[in-house]
Amino acid sequence: MATATTTAHKRVDIRRNDTVKVMTGRDRGKEGRVLRVFPDESKVLVEHVMMIKKTMSAKRNPKVKGGIAEQESKMSIANVALVCGTCGPVRIGHEVRGDRKVRVCKKCGTTLDK
C-alpha cells in the first residue's frame, strides 16, 4: 500500500456502537462495543478493552476515596476488526444500496450497518 501523504478524508469504517474484536496486542481476542471513534487519530475506544488503571487522588477530590479506578484507553483502529453476526471478525466491504452506501461483510455480504 502506498504511503498516504494526505490526512483529508481518512476513511474510518468503524462506528460508534459497532461490535469489534481485538486482533493484536495485549487484549487480543476480546470483543467489545465501540464507545467512541477518533477519526483524526485513527483510534477507537472499546468497552472493557485496553483497560488502564488510574490512580484516584483523595487530595484532588475529597469525595472520592483514594484508590485505583480502571478505564478504557484509545487503541488503533488497525488493531480491531468489525464483527459480523454470522462470520465473526471480517473485512469490511462497501456496497451501494439505493442511494445509500453501506458497509457489508466481505465474506457473506450481509449489511453491517444497522
Ligand SMILES: [Zn+2]
Ligand atoms: Zn458475514
